[in-house]
Amino acid sequence: MIAQPPLLTQEGSFRVLLITYNRHLMQKFYIRTFGCQMNVADSNEMGRHLKARGLVETEDPEEASVLLVNTCTVRQHAEDVAFSELGRLRPWKTRKPGRKLVVTGCAAERTKQSLRGRFPFVDLVVGAKAIEDFGQMAERLLAKRATDEDLDYAIPSMGHQVSGFVTIMRGCNYSCTYCIVPYVRGRESYHPMEQILGEVRDRVNEGASEITLLGQTVNSYHSDGSKGRDTDFADLLEEVAKVDGVDRIRFMSPHPYYMTDRVIETMAGVPQVCEALHLPVQSGSNRVLKTMMRTYTREHYIGLAEKMRKAMPDMTLSTDVIVGFPGETDAEFRETLSLIRETQFDWGYIFKYSPREGTPAAEMECPPLELIEERHQECLAVLEETGAGRRARLPGTVHEVLIEDGNFGRSRSNHKIRVQGDVVTGEIVRVKITAAERATLQAVPV
Ligand code: SAH
Numbered sequence: 001m002i003a004q005p006p007l008l009t010q011e012g013s014f015r016v017l018l019i020t021y022n023r024h025l026m027q028k029f030y031i032r033t034f035g036c037q038m039n040v041a042d043s044n045e046m047g048r049h050l051k052a053r054g055l056v057e058t059e060d061p062e063e064a065s066v067l068l069v070n071t072c073t074v075r076q077h078a079e080d081v082a083f084s085e086l087g088r089l090r091p092w093k094t095r096k097p098g099r100k101l102v103v104t105g106c107a108a109e110r111t112k113q114s115l116r117g118r119f120p121f122v123d124l125v126v127g128a129k130a131i132e133d134f135g136q137m138a139e140r141l142l143a144k145r146a147t148d149e150d151l152d153y154a155i156p157s158m159g160h161q162v163s164g165f166v167t168i169m170r171g172c173n174y175s176c177t178y179c180i181v182p183y184v185r186g187r188e189s190y191h192p193m194e195q196i197l198g199e200v201r202d203r204v205n206e207g208a209s210e211i212t213l214l215g216q217t218v219n220s221y222h223s224d225g226s227k228g229r230d231t232d233f234a235d236l237l238e239e240v241a242k243v244d245g246v247d248r249i250r251f252m253s254p255h256p257y258y259m260t261d262r263v264i265e266t267m268a269g270v271p272q273v274c275e276a277l278h279l280p281v282q283s284g285s286n287r288v289l290k291t292m293m294r295t296y297t298r299e300h301y302i303g304l305a306e307k308m309r310k311a312m313p314d315m316t317l318s319t320d321v322i323v324g325f326p327g328e329t330d331a332e333f334r335e336t337l338s339l340i341r342e343t344q345f346d347w348g349y350i351f352k353y354s355p356r357e358g359t360p361a362a363e364m365e366c367p368p369l370e371l372i373e374e375r376h377q378e379c380l381a382v383l384e385e386t387g388a389g390r391r392a393r394l395p396g397t398v399h400e401v402l403i404e405d406g407n408f409g410r411s412r413s414n415h416k417i418r419v420q421g422d423v424v425t426g427e428i429v430r431v432k433i434t435a436a437e438r439a440t441l442q443a444v445p446v
Pocket residue numbers: 074075178179180181215216217253254255280282320321322351352353354355356
């Protein structure tokens with residue numbers, strides 16, 4: 001049947017062979033994820049529920065009997081891409097009987113009333129607000145129950161998860177006037193510290209040495225504390241750093257309003273916290289920031305950047321910018337360009353404003369599309385300029401790279417680096433940068 005006795009040198013390899021054999025008999029699932037890291041974390045979570053019911057993950061949709069499309073709706077384009085993928089799955093669904101097609105996430109939440117009409121071949125819709133109930137829904141869909149023990153054992157049996165995500169809060173209490181996220185993910189709620197630390201340990205057991213804490217305003221974290229006061233984000237960073245096996249800590253997305261001195265001091269003081277921060281600014285104009293309801297000013301943001309670079313001289317700073325927000329004048333757009341130059345971002349994302357139905361900004365008049373396009377190009381060019389300037393300082397410097405895939409890995413500063421020579425996934429290699437013209441740096445081990 002399966003193994004030739006000479007191969008069975010030890011019990012471990014026998015078990016591996018048996019699992020390999022069984023994988024051919026087991027039902028498989030495939031997940032296609034759109035959107036941000038929150039969605040990636042949710043996909044992983046839903047995958048664990050399917051594994052607990054005996055399914056195994058596959059990279060090939062054709063092999064799958066359950067297929068999940070986890071959608072995003074932050075901009076209209078993101079939603080269109082997800083739904084055109086869903087449309088293309090009709091033949092997948094009808095080709096073999098018994099296949100289950102599930103659509104989940106933010107665009108599913110936003111359009112759940114009309115989704116069944118548009119895509120009648122979909123078996124199950126799970127909106128972003130209902131992700132935490134996915135276990136029960138999967139039970140009904142597959143008519144398979146899973147015990148707590150099954151869930152405990154549902155950790156990935158293959159592959160090396162070098163970097164693990166842990167969601168620490170869901171939803172968002174902000175009302176940024178362009179943003180659909182609070183509508184599709186609901187009001188904020190924070191996970192208790194013990195649950196978070198448990199998930200960090202799970203990720204470490206699966207092979208992760210880098211942990212990324214996730215939330216829409218991740219640094220606003222607080223929960224009932226045992227310290228006689230609320231536990232805050234700085235406390236959480238300290239506790240995560242104490243978990244055995246955690247070499248690196250990152251977090252996404254912090255909000256400038258909660259980037260307190262205490263959080264900055266903790267970032268600088270706790271060795272595991274990486275010197276890299278993605279801090280969305282959105283605009284460099286105080287009037288636009290106010291209309292966006294971002295609750296900070298240009299001066300506050302620039303002050304934060306200075307403070308953080310002083311506390312962590314090697315820190316990289318990246319950002320999100322929206323161009324073409326309703327009412328944005330040319331002068332206001334130039335203020336965004338000057339903020340990018342002043343702050344010297346290492347990299348970032350420049351988004352063309354996309355009106356989202358039901359948000360306050362969608363009621364306001366948009367700049368013409370050609371103007372948004374023009375501003376987009378100009379902003380990208382300025383960001384590329386500051387990024388190239390920052391990278392020019394790197395050749396000759398020494399970094400620790402966590403190898404993720406083949407010869408590619410990331411430094412603590414979150415640069416993507418290609419390391420020459422033989423390296424092993426999951427190892428941390430000390431390297432010297434040899435070339436930094438492009439976003440992916442080249443390096444040799446030292
Ligand atoms: N919670 C995070 C951002 C989540 S959305 C924060 O507040 O920083 C990710 C990014 O998408 C935002 O930072 C913003 O730059 C962009 N974005 C959100 N809504 C948008 C819209 N309607 N049009 C264009 N970009 C948008």
